[in-house]
Amino acid sequence: MSTLEIKDLHVSIETEQGVKKQILKGVSLTINTGETHAIMGPNGSGKSTLASTIAGHPRYTVDSGSITLDGEDVLEMSVDERARAGLFLAMQYPVEVPGVTMTNFLRTAKTAIDGEAPSLRHWTKDVKNAMSQLRIDADFAQRNVNEGFSGGEKKRVEILQLELFHPKFAILDETDSGLDVDALKVVSEGVNREHEAGNMGTLLITHYTRILRYIKPDFVHVFVDGRIAEQGGPELADRLEEEGYDRFTKTGAVSA
Amino acid sequence: MSKLNDTVVNAAENVAETVAEKVSNAVEGVKARIGAPSGDRRVRIDGFTEEGENLSPLNDASPVLGGDSSKSHSHGAGAGIPDSSRAGRPTSFRRADFGKLTGREEDWRFTPLKRLRGLHTQDLTGTAPEVAVVAPEGITVAGIGRDDARIGTAGIPEDLVAAAAWEAFTEATLVSIPKDTQADGTVTLSITGAGTEPAAQHIVIEAGAFSKAVVVLDHKGSATLSQNVEILVGDGAELTVITVQDWDDDAVHASAQYARIGRDARFKHVAVSLGGDLVRVTPSSKFTAPGGDVEMYGLYYADAGQHLEQRLFVDHAVANCKSRVMYKGALQGKDAHTVWVGDVLIRKEAEGTDTYEVNRNLLLTDGGRADSVPNLEIETGLIEGAGHASATGRFDDEHLFYLMARGIPEDVARRLVVRGFLNEIIQQIKVPELEERLTAAVERELAVVEA
Numbered sequence: 001m002s003t004l005e006i007k008d009l010h011v012s013i014e015t016e017q018g019v020k021k022q023i024l025k026g027v028s029l030t031i032n033t034g035e036t037h038a039i040m041g042p043n044g045s046g047k048s049t050l051a052s053t054i055a056g057h058p059r060y061t062v063d064s065g066s067i068t069l070d071g072e073d074v075l076e077m078s079v080d081e082r083a084r085a086g087l088f089l090a091m092q093y094p095v096e097v098p099g100v101t102m103t104n105f106l107r108t109a110k111t112a113i114d115g116e117a118p119s120l121r122h123w124t125k126d127v128k129n130a131m132s133q134l135r136i137d138a139d140f141a142q143r144n145v146n147e148g149f150s151g152g153e154k155k156r157v158e159i160l161q162l163e164l165f166h167p168k169f170a171i172l173d174e175t176d177s178g179l180d181v182d183a184l185k186v187v188s189e190g191v192n193r194e195h196e197a198g199n200m201g202t203l204l205i206t207h208y209t210r211i212l213r214y215i216k217p218d219f220v221h222v223f224v225d226g227r228i229a230e231q232g233g234p235e236l237a238d239r240l241e242e243e244g245y246d247r248f249t250k251t252g253a254v255s256a
Numbered sequence: 257m258s259k260l261n262d263t264v265v266n267a268a269e270n271v272a273e274t275v276a277e278k279v280s281n282a283v284e285g286v287k288a289r290i291g292a293p294s295g296d297r298r299v300r301i302d303g304f305t306e307e308g309e310n311l312s313p314l315n316d317a318s319p320v321l322g323g324d325s326s327k328s329h330s331h332g333a334g335a336g337i338p339d340s341s342r343a344g345r346p347t348s349f350r351r352a353d354f355g356k357l358t359g360r361e362e363d364w365r366f367t368p369l370k371r372l373r374g375l376h377t378q379d380l381t382g383t384a385p386e387v388a389v390v391a392p393e394g395i396t397v398a399g400i401g402r403d404d405a406r407i408g409t410a411g412i413p414e415d416l417v418a419a420a421a422w423e424a425f426t427e428a429t430l431v432s433i434p435k436d437t438q439a440d441g442t443v444t445l446s447i448t449g450a451g452t453e454p455a456a457q458h459i460v461i462e463a464g465a466f467s468k469a470v471v472v473l474d475h476k477g478s479a480t481l482s483q484n485v486e487i488l489v490g491d492g493a494e495l496t497v498i499t500v501q502d503w504d505d506d507a508v509h510a511s512a513q514y515a516r517i518g519r520d521a522r523f524k525h526v527a528v529s530l531g532g533d534l535v536r537v538t539p540s541s542k543f544t545a546p547g548g549d550v551e552m553y554g555l556y557y558a559d560a561g562q563h564l565e566q567r568l569f570v571d572h573a574v575a576n577c578k579s580r581v582m583y584k585g586a587l588q589g590k591d592a593h594t595v596w597v598g599d600v601l602i603r604k605e606a607e608g609t610d611t612y613e614v615n616r617n618l619l620l621t622d623g624g625r626a627d628s629v630p631n632l633e634i635e636t637g638l639i640e641g642a643g644h645a646s647a648t649g650r651f652d653d654e655h656l657f658y659l660m661a662r663g664i665p666e667d668v669a670r671r672l673v674v675r676g677f678l679n680e681i682i683q684q685i686k687v688p689e690l691e692e693r694l695t696a697a698v699e700r701e702l703a704v705v706e707a
Contacts, residue, residue, distance in 0.1 A: 055661050058653065083663035091661075095654045098618060099677030108672055109662035144676075145658075161662065 001033045002070050002086070002168045004054075004201060009065035011046075011053050023049045025226035026065070029203075031169060036195065036202040038212060038237060041223030042245040047205045048092060050223075051173040054203075055089035056082050069168070084113055086168030090158040090175050097145035102157070103127075105145045106164060113165050130163045134190050152183040159190040170194070171203045176211035188214030209241040224248045342569060342599045342633060347412040351423050354416035363415055363538075366595040366627055368563060371534045373480040373508045374454045375417050380424035382453025385479055387429050392441035395469065400430045406460050410486035411514020411540065418512035418538070421482035424456035431471055435464030435490070442687050444472045449479025449507060457483040461497060465490040465518070470687060471497050478504040487515040489523045491545070496524040498685055499539075502697065503532035510536045517577070519545035526685055527583075529556040529564045530697055540569035541579065543606075548577040554596075555681040555694075557701050558624065560589025567597040570613070572606035578640075581613035584681050586674055587624035588704070597629045602642060610640035617648040618677050620670070671702055 011024035023046045031037050039047050053060045054067060056079040067074040069085055077085060097105070106127060111117045118126075131138065134156045146154050155175055162170055172191065176184055192215060194200055204215060212234070220236040221228045222245075229248050230236065345363070348354065357376045359369045369376060389397040400406070407428060413419040431443055445459070461471055467490065489495045501509060509532055517523050529535045541550045556564040570579045585594045596615045617626035630644035651673055659669035678698055685691050 057657055078666075079657060079660035080663050080665050083661055089661055091658070095658045097655050097658060097673060098616075098649050098651075099673050099675075100659075101676065104672065104676060105659075105662075108668065109659075109664055112663035112665065112668070165662070 004031045004169045005068045007066045010063040011049055011060050012063055013059055023226055027228060031201045031203055033201045034198060036204060036217045037219045038204045038217035039221050039223055040206060040240060045223040046226040047223050048173050051089055051171045051205055054171055088162055088165060088167035088170045090162060090172045092173040094146050094154045094158055096147045100145050101142055102145055103141045130160050134160050135186055136160060151178040155179060155187055159187050163190055163194050169201045173205050176206055184211060185214060191215055209237050212237045342601045345414050347414050348419055349412060349422050351416055351419040354419055357416050367536060367565060375480060375482050375510055378454045380420050380454045380456040380482055382455035383450040384455050384457045385447045385449050385481060388446040391443045392439050394437050395439055395443055396432045398430055399427045406462060410488050410516040413512060417482045417510045418484055421456035421484050425458040428458035428460055431461045433463045433467040433469045435467060437467045439469035442470045442472055444474060447473060447475045449477035452478055452480050454480045457481060460486045462488045463490050463493040463495040466492040468494040473499040475501050475503055478507045480508045483511045485513040489515060489517050489521040491518040492520050494522045498526040501529040501532055501535045507532040508534045513539040515541045517541055517543045517548040517550060520547035522549045524551045527554040527566060528694060534563045536565040538567045542571040543574050543577040546574055546576040550579040552581045553681050553684045554583035555678055556585040556594055558587045558592035558594045561591050563593045565595040569599045572602045572609045575606055576608040578610040583615045584678055585617045585626060586620060587626055588620040590623035592624035595627045599631045601633045602635060602639060604635045607636055607638040608640055612643045614645040619650045674702055
C-alpha cells in the first residue's frame with residue numbers, strides 16, 4: 001500500500017504582470033491506495049493548482065509545506081521522476097504534441113515508467129484492448145499525440161494512458177468537464193477498472209457533482225480560496241448537488 | 257530597429273498574413289488589385305513593397321518599385337508589378353539580363369545578400385568543387401563541354417546568381433542513365449568544396465526512357481558556389497534525385513535544379529539542407545507531357561545564425577499530371593532562419609491536374625524565424641484537385657511538461673518530437689546508408705540544443 005501525503009502546502013504563481021499571487025494557503029491531505037478523494041470547489045479556488053503542483057508544473061512555486069510519496073520527497077523530484085515514481089496527472093487541457101504518433105509516445109512513456117521496454121506482443125494487445133474499451137478509434141494510434149482530437153477524445157486518451165501506465169496515484173484534473181454523458185460514462189468506467197485492480201489511489205478534481213454518480217468517492221473535500229473549507233464522506237457531495245457552493249462564498253455566507 | 261524586433265516577435269502572424277495575401281493574389285490574379293490604390297495615391301511605407309515587406313534586414317533599403325527590380329527583363333513585362341504570376345518570371349542564360357540584385361525582388365526578399373560572399377556581384381572564377389563518383393555498372397558519369405547539345409535543355413536560369421553560374425562554368429558533369437537501364441545501386445556524386453572563391457558548377461542528369469535510377473548529390477566541405485543542375489527525366493523513366501547540403505559552417509551555396517518530366521515519367525526529388533552559412537535551393541519540376549508524377553520532399557535543420565532557403569516550383573504545363581510536395585524544417589538557436597516558398601502553377605492546358613503541397617516548421621527554441629509561403633495559381637477549373645497547407649509550431653514548455661509528466665526525460669522528449677517530425681522526410685530517401693547518416697546528423701544537431 002502507498003500513501004501520498006500533502007502537508008500544509010502553500011503555493012504561489014507569478015502573474016503576467018510579475019506580481020506574486022498566493023493560490024494555495026495551507027492544504028493538507030492524505031490519500032492511500034484504494035481510496036478515492038473528490039476535491040470540489042468553485043472556480044479559482046485552487047483545485048487545479050493542487051493537481052499541477054503535485055505533477056511539478058514549472059509555473060507553480062511551492063512556498064512551504066511538503067508532498068511525500070511513501071515518505072519520499074516529491075517536491076525534490078523532476079517532473080519525469082514524479083511520473084516514474086507512480087504519479088499520474090490526467091490533464092484538464094492535454095496539449096497537442098506535433099510529430100509524435102500516439103503509438104510511439106505510449107511505448108516511449110511505458111518504457112520510461114517501467115524502466116524497460118514492454119514486451120511487444122503483449123503491449124500491442126494491451127493498447128488495442130484499452131483503446132477499444134474506451135471507444136477510441138484504432139486509427140488514433142497512428143495520429144500525432146492529441147493533434148486534431150476533440151475535447152472528449154483528448155480526455156479519453158488521458159484515461160487510456162492511466163490504464164496502460166498503472167500509476168500508484170491518479171490525479172484527474174476536471175476530466176469530466178466538456179464531456180457529454182456517454183463520454184463521461186466511458187471515461188468513468190476506465191477509471192473504475194483501474195481502481196478496482198486495487199493498486200491505485202485517486203484524487204478526483206471536479207467542479208460538478210455529475211461525475212460522482214459514476215465514480216464513487218470515499219472522501220469529499222471542498223476547496224474555497226486555497227484552503228479546504230469542509231470535508232466529509234460522499235454525503236457531502238449530495239449536499240453540494242442540492243445547495244451549490246453558495247454557502248462557502250462570501251455572498252452566500254451573508255445570505256445564509 | 258524597433259520595427260525589426262517586432263517583425264521577429266510576430267513572425268508567426270506575419271507569415272500567416274503573407275500566406276493569405278499571396279493566396280488571394282494567386283487565385284484572383286488581376287481582380288484582387290481592382291480598387292487598390294495606385295499611382296500617386298499609393299501610400300508608401302518604408303520597408304514594404306507591393307509584394308510584401310523587406311524581410312532581410314541586411315538588404316539595402318532602396319526605393320520601392322524603383323530601380324532595376326521593376327525594369328523589364330528578357331521576357332519581361334516588368335512594368336511596375338514584377339512577378340505577379342510565376343509564369344511571368346524572367347528567364348535568361350545571361351547574367352546581364354537580370355540587372356543588379358537589390359534584395360527587393362520577390363525571389364530574393366528573404367535572402368541576406370551581403371552573406372552571399374559575392375555570388376551575386378563577382379565573376380564566378382573560383383575553382384569548381386571536386387566531384388568524386390561512385391556509380392553502378394551501366395551508368396556513365398563524364399565531363400562534357402559547354403557546347404554539348406544537352407546543356408540548356410532542362411531549364412533556363414530564373415535568377416541572376418544561377419545565370420552567373422551558367423556563364424561561368426567551364427565543364428559540366430553529365431550523369432547518363434541509358435534507355436531501359438535499371439540501375440543496380442545508387443549513383444553518388446560527392447561534391448567537395450575546393451575553396452571559398454566564388455565558383456560555378458554545372459551538372460546534367462539524363463535518365464533515358466524507361467530507365468530507373470537513384471542519384472545522390474552529396475555536398476561537403478566549404479565553398480562559395482552557384483550551381484545549376486539539369487535533370488532530364490525521359491518518357492516512362494523513374495528517377496530519384498537526392499541533394500544533400502551537408503556543408504561546413506561557413507559555406508555559401510545557391511543551387512538551381514531544373515527537372516523536365518517526360519510522358520508517364522516518375523520523378524522524386526529530396527532536398528536535405530543541414531550545413532552551411534547560407535544555402536538556397538531552388539528546385540523546379542516542369543511537366544512536358546501527360547501522365548507525369550512528381551514528388552518533391554525537403555528537410556532542413558537550421559542552427560543559430562544559419563539561413564536555409566528553399567524555393568520550389570511545380571509547373572503543371574500539360575494535362576493529367578500529379579505532384580506532391582512536402583517540406584519539413586526544424587530551427588534552433590538565435591537567428592536561425594528558414595524560408596520555404598512553394599509555387600505551384602496550373603496552366604490553362606493542365607486539365608486533370610492533381611497537386612498538393614505542404615510545409616511544416618518546428619521552432620525548437622526562441623530566437624528563430626521560419627517563413628513559409630505556399631503559392632497556388634490555378635488557370636483552369638477542370639482539375640482533379642489542388643491544395644496546400646502550411647503550419648509553423650513551437651516545441652514549448654507545455655509540450656515538454658506533457659511528455660515529462662508521462663515519465664519521459666527531457667532529452668528523450670525533445671528527440672522524440674524532432675525525430676518523429678523529420679523522419680517522415682528521411683524515410684522517403686530509401687537509401688539505407690544515407691538515411692542512417694542523416695538520422696545521425698539530426699541527432700547531432702539535437703545534441704547542440706541540449707548542451
